[in-house]
Amino acid sequence: MSRLEELKTRIKEALPGLECVIGWQKGYDLLHHTPLFMRSEADVDKLEWSPLNVHNPAVYLPPFRGKKVGVVVKGCDSRSVVELLQEKLVNRDEIVIFGLPCDGVVDLSKVKAKLATAGVTAGQVEAVSHNDKTIVVTAGGKAVSMQMTDVAADKCLRCQFPNAVLADAYVGDPIAPSAPSPAADADLTALDAMSVPERMAFWRYHMDRCIRCYACRNACPMCVCRDHCIAQSREPHWLSQDDTVTEKLMFQVVHAMHLAGRCTECGECQRACPMDIPVLALKKHLNRTIHDLFNYQAGVDPAAIPPLLQFKVEEDNIKERGW
Secondary structure, three states: OOOOHHHHHHHHHHHOOOOEEEEEEOOOOOEEEEEEEOOHHHHHHOOOOOOOOOOOHHHHHHOOOOEEEEEOOOHHHHHHHHHHHOOOOOOOOEEEEEOOOOOEEEHHHHHHHOOOOOOOOHHHHHEEEEEOOOEEEEEEEEEEEEEEHHOOHHHHHHOOOOOOOOOOOOOOOOOOOOOOOOOOOHHHHHHHOOOOHHHHHHHHHHHOOOOOOOOHHHOOOOOOOHHHHOOOOOOOOOOOOOOOHHHHHHHHHHHHHHHHOOOOOOOOHHHOOOOOOHHHHHHHHHHHHHHHHHHHOOOOOOOOOHHOOOOOOOOOOOOOOOO
């Protein structure tokens, strides 16, 4: 029995006691998988597990609070579930977590670029197959083989959690994390090399392209105050609807600050952005600062409390006395 079939069996066994189980299914074309809400065995049969499972299903858990639901997770997704549990945004006894080892997911923009190089387009895709190392896309009668390392999402190049950090049912053998690729943090390296004026010019350029669709916020599993978001609140009135770089930058900086020490770097904000703005770099920069100051990594230990959600008289790495 394949891992996927075993997973389906485990879900069908648990389904009678659950409101639904959240996973992935084939989407509107062969290159896209979309979220799946399984409420019957027929729904379970639609479940897919492949490098096209790019969405983080943890984003759907808070609205189900008060109901018992299941969720299928990759390693990075499981960290978001852990963070939600840490902040008591979901209840542990209401969540059943199904996990499989993950070999990475694709960045569809990289896949489309490979297809373009081969002289075909995503609209011509006829078939998609994959194994642990390779994805083969047949388009326009031509089979285009791509190494996963070439088309993987940037987050996968530095992933140290290919296995779910928390799971009630785990299918398959855990896999060892690979060494982070130097390309994984190319965005932070480039920003670090800039002067402060250059960095401001960089962000002003990108924020000028922002259309304020808030896809980055909506895709984030840790952005749970949607009804009270500063982007839409009128009491108090934090932001206007002016289409200015200042207002856009203000939103993105506040968004990033609200995720400091909470962001699991699942990359959904950047993947969802229709303008390809590198918003994840803001969160990664703050995560690095949190790690250096508090030796903390989000979504790893269910019993831990994020450092900015607790108080200590004196932090180990912040020496305020004797100045």
